[in-house]
Amino acid sequence: MDAKVRTDTLTIAGRSFGSRLMIGTSRYPNQQVMLDAVEASGAEIVTVAVRRVSLESGGEGLFDMLAGKYWLLPNTAGCFTARDAVLTAELAREALQTDWIKLEVIGDDETLFPDVEQLLRAADELVKKGFVVLPYCNDDPITCKKLEDLGCAAVMPLAAPIGSGMGIRNPYNLRIIRHQCSVPVIVDAGVGTASDAAIALELGCDGILLNSAVAGARDPVKMARAMRLAIEAGRLAFEAGRIPRKLYATASTPIEGAIEL
Amino acid sequence: MSQAMGETHVKQTITVNGKRQPWSGQSVRALLVDAGIAPERGGVAVALNGAVVPRGEWDSTAVRPDDKIEIVHIVRGG
Numbered sequence: 001m002d003a004k005v006r007t008d009t010l011t012i013a014g015r016s017f018g019s020r021l022m023i024g025t026s027r028y029p030n031q032q033v034m035l036d037a038v039e040a041s042g043a044e045i046v047t048v049a050v051r052r053v054s055l056e057s058g059g060e061g062l063f064d065m066l067a068g069k070y071w072l073l074p075n076t077a078g079c080f081t082a083r084d085a086v087l088t089a090e091l092a093r094e095a096l097q098t099d100w101i102k103l104e105v106i107g108d109d110e111t112l113f114p115d116v117e118q119l120l121r122a123a124d125e126l127v128k129k130g131f132v133v134l135p136y137c138n139d140d141p142i143t144c145k146k147l148e149d150l151g152c153a154a155v156m157p158l159a160a161p162i163g164s165g166m167g168i169r170n171p172y173n174l175r176i177i178r179h180q181c182s183v184p185v186i187v188d189a190g191v192g193t194a195s196d197a198a199i200a201l202e203l204g205c206d207g208i209l210l211n212s213a214v215a216g217a218r219d220p221v222k223m224a225r226a227m228r229l230a231i232e233a234g235r236l237a238f239e240a241g242r243i244p245r246k247l248y249a250t251a252s253t254p255i256e257g258a259i260e261l
Numbered sequence: 262m263s264q265a266m267g268e269t270h271v272k273q274t275i276t277v278n279g280k281r282q283p284w285s286g287q288s289v290r291a292l293l294v295d296a297g298i299a300p301e302r303g304g305v306a307v308a309l310n311g312a313v314v315p316r317g318e319w320d321s322t323a324v325r326p327d328d329k330i331e332i333v334h335i336v337r338g339g
Contacts, residue, residue, distance in 0.1 A: 024339030049338025052278040063304025063335045095306035211339030
């Protein structure tokens with residue numbers, strides 16, 4: 001691509017990434033499709049989870065497949081308390097030798113909405129322990145500002161419930177969050193298809209974290225490519241600056257010189 | 262006296278990933294080997310009673326009766 005129309009990079013905690021997409025590794029039809037989709041997405045940041053090793057079967061070798069190729073971002077998915085999330089983050093740090101953590105503290109099984117009180121507590125503790133904390137949070141400007149003030153390296157508001165594919169439910173809150181926070185704003189959860197991702201970037205959000213929209217698509221590899229293009233398009237549109245919305249038409253073709261009968 | 266005798270016969274155990282197993286004074290490293298996990302393998306971490314045991318201390322850390330050990334690894338996630 002021409003250097004003049006290249007989008008700028010995403011920088012989190014001093015580290016720059018060419019792609020504004022972070023992609024999950026869960027729920028693909030099979031391992032090869034997952035690897036192909038992650039590749040097609042162009043994402044450099046790839047999320048993983050931490051779970052007990054099966055004492056019977058040892059377990060999958062996901063680490064060996066992804067390590068060195070991608071920037072692995074462990075999550076604290078499935079944690080309902082700050083205490084669980086902090087220990088999970090510490091285990092992830094030891095397992096991956098990374099200070100980065102996608103912090104999730106879930107408040108409810110059905111909605112998977114964050115428990116804000118526990119989230120703030122965990123974020124505070126993890127920042128103090130030297131983690132680069134990327135919290136999954138509500139699309140609430142106040143919570144996002146608090147997370148930033150605690151020292152989180154980004155805020156990751158949901159656009160809609162995890163895995164719902166409902167798209168950008170509250171674009172106005174996302175804009176307010178973008179205005180009020182100086183750390184990167186990554187839309188985490190809710191994206192259903194490419195246009196949702198483009199809208200988030202057009203609103204000024206700095207990136208997208210998604211999983212289900214790609215993994216659950218009929219053709220995950222194609223959808224991964226679509227997301228990559230949509231995110232690039234959305235970012236270019238944001239940087240280019242959209243025209244204002246107007247109620248009435250403005251002719252694009254000049255009137256001067258038109259024939260008169 | 263008979264009660265004290267009885268106590269010494271109670272099998273001492275540890276809990277690994279939620280499952281009780283006999284305690285034998287093993288090191289964290291030996292526990293991993295017993296569980297079929299090569300200690301050199303990447304993406305693995307261990308917590309002992311809620312605190313992470315750094316990889317460099319697996320060999321020198323022995324588990325004690327009633328310890329709770331969590332052995333985790335990296336899996337797919339979103």
